[in-house]
Amino acid sequence: MNNAxxxxxxxxxxxxxxxxxxxxxxxxxxxxxxxxxxxxLIGPSGCGKSTFLxxxxxxxxxxxGNKYQGEIVMHPDNTNILExxxxxxxxxxxxxxxxxxxxxxxxxxxxxxxxxxxxxxESNKRMLxxxxxxxxxxxxxxxxxxxxxxxLAFNLSGGQQQRLCIARALATDPEIMLFDEPxxxxxxxxxxxxxxxMSELKEKxxxxxxxxxxxxxxxxxxxxxxxxLGELMEYADxxxxxxxxxxxxxxxxxxxxxx
Amino acid sequence: MQEHxxxxxxxxxxxxxSKVLEMGSLVEQQIQDALDALVGAxxxxxxxxxxxxxxxxxxEVQVDEDCSHIIARRQPTAGxxxxxxxxxxxxxxxxxxxxxxAKIARFAVKATEGxxxxxPRFVEIKAMANTAxxxxxxxxxxxxxxxxxxxxxxxxxxxxxxxxxQAAIRQLITFMLEDPRTxxxxxxxxxxxxxxxxxxxxxxxxxxxxxYMVKGxxxxxxxxxxxxxxxMQP
Numbered sequence: 252m253n254n255a256x257x258x259x260x261x262x263x264x265x266x267x268x269x270x271x272x273x274x275x276x277x278x279x280x281x282x283x284x285x286x287x288x289x290x291x292l293i294g295p296s297g298c299g300k301s302t303f304l305x306x307x308x309x310x311x312x313x314x315x316g317n318k319y320q321g322e323i324v325m326h327p328d329n330t331n332i333l334e335x336x337x338x339x340x341x342x343x344x345x346x347x348x349x350x351x352x353x354x355x356x357x358x359x360x361x362x363x364x365x366x367x368x369x370x371x372x373e374s375n376k377r378m379l380x381x382x383x384x385x386x387x388x389x390x391x392x393x394x395x396x397x398x399x400x401x402x403l404a405f406n407l408s409g410g411q412q413q414r415l416c417i418a419r420a421l422a423t424d425p426e427i428m429l430f431d432e433p434x435x436x437x438x439x440x441x442x443x444x445x446x447x448x449m450s451e452l453k454e455k456x457x458x459x460x461x462x463x464x465x466x467x468x469x470x471x472x473x474x475x476x477x478x479x480l481g482e483l484m485e486y487a488d489x490x491x492x493x494x495x496x497x498x499x500x501x502x503x504x505x506x507x508x509x510x
Numbered sequence: 511m512q513e514h515x516x517x518x519x520x521x522x523x524x525x526x527x528s529k530v531l532e533m534g535s536l537v538e539q540q541i542q543d544a545l546d547a548l549v550g551a552x553x554x555x556x557x558x559x560x561x562x563x564x565x566x567x568x569x570e571v572q573v574d575e576d577c578s579h580i581i582a583r584r585q586p587t588a589g590x591x592x593x594x595x596x597x598x599x600x601x602x603x604x605x606x607x608x609x610x611x612a613k614i615a616r617f618a619v620k621a622t623e624g625x626x627x628x629x630p631r632f633v634e635i636k637a638m639a640n641t642a643x644x645x646x647x648x649x650x651x652x653x654x655x656x657x658x659x660x661x662x663x664x665x666x667x668x669x670x671x672x673x674x675x676q677a678a679i680r681q682l683i684t685f686m687l688e689d690p691r692t693x694x695x696x697x698x699x700x701x702x703x704x705x706x707x708x709x710x711x712x713x714x715x716x717x718x719x720x721x722y723m724v725k726g727x728x729x730x731x732x733x734x735x736x737x738x739x740x741x742m743q744p
Contacts, residue, residue, distance in 0.1 A: 493587045495726025505587045508512045
């Protein structure tokens with residue numbers, strides 16, 4: 252895990268974010284996402300970690316009055332995804348997101364996964380079939396659903412629904428995947444399946460995950476960032492953060508002394 | 511130190527820490543008594559040292575168990591994790607020091623029962639025994655105060671003990687060459703000197719664990735020069 256040799260997939264540069272109403276939610280955040288690595292964001296509620304994650308997907312554009320300052324640059328093409336000319340739909344093809352609660356569409360399993368491709372204009376049945384299968388395999392759910400692709404997605408269990416959402420996110424071949432508390436609604440077995448899946452997925456893409464579960468951050472991530480009150484307090488490889496963090500604030504938070 | 515949100519966690523960590531310190535002071539007393547028994551030709555005291563060794567062992571088992579419970583139930587991180595890890599190592603060294611004390615006590619019993627007073631020979635190792643004891647005391651004190659600054663001084667004292675051990679060997683060889691009748695007693699003194707030298711090594715280890723606990727730096731197996739550099743770091 253050497254910084255010098257691992258390429259950076261994306262990075263935020265002096266990123267500030269203001270919610271409609273003026274709340275300054277992110278303060279000068281500079282942070283890299285290393286390619287094919289999992290970066291975890293930890294911090295108390297309201298520290299800005301989800302806000303930060305959502306910037307990568309231009310999620311904040313959905314509400315008027317929100318304001319970004321600074322850049323999020325994707326490599327190797329050096330695209331600043333926050334720039335006005337950049338289409339959020341394009342950004343979301345390259346950077347997809349999985350949410351806290353599984354949120355399948357009220358459609359069949361097949362159509363859930365094919366959705367992003369259809370939005371993109373893909374209509375070739377053969378092509379769609381292949382892509383859907385590939386994505387469901389990539390999300391480790393193919394064997395469980397291959398015989399009932401036309402079933403309603405809601406009939407799946409919570410853990411299966413979450414993996415279906417991952418398959419849906421995978422179908423557009425994203426370069427980065429964002430996970431916002433992906434397992435907080437799941438039981439320990441389903442959680443372990445998702446964590447295992449994340450470590451498989453990082454072979455192909457780069458992952459940024461927000462989690463309230465510190466043990467999860469410790470288990471799955473290569474790098475960990477601790478945020479507090481909109482600031483990036485400490486960023487380091489996960490082993491360092493969990494054995495000898497350099498800031499007292501980080502130490503207090505991860506040891507449960509946060510008062 | 512700031513408290514955990516979960517107060518019970520503080521209580522658990524503190525309870526183990528106290529047990530380690532209790533084990534430390536018991537071991538210190540064991541060495542003291544073993545050496546006193548040796549010098550004073552006091553087999554009764556020596557036998558009580560041998561008998562008490564099981565208390566040291568029992569504390570080791572208890573602390574190990576407590577630490578494994580904390581790891582399983584609390585998943586300690588950062589400073590807490592380092593403290594738990596260092597305590598697990600610390601008690602291993604303390605238990606070995608306890609064994610060395612019992613070993614010295616057994617020699618004391620043998621010597622006095624065989625009416626072979628070791629005192630005239632013991633003078634050769636008295637200085638190193640004092641240094642080793644002082645090292646142990648300083649290391650335990652550093653642990654109690656979470657003080658990483660004593661490591662360098664203790665490492666230097668260990669070098670001193672090692673030199674004194676080498677000198678004792680040379681001296682004992684001379685005795686043995688001069689008068690072969692002293693061979694058996696000289697060998698016994700040599701074994702005691704070796705036990706004392708090992709106590710110094712263990713005490714040095716303890717002071718290194720304290721540095722790991724306080725600063726998160728591993729200072730084992732590094733040169734004296736590197737230790738000096740490390741000691742200058744905050």
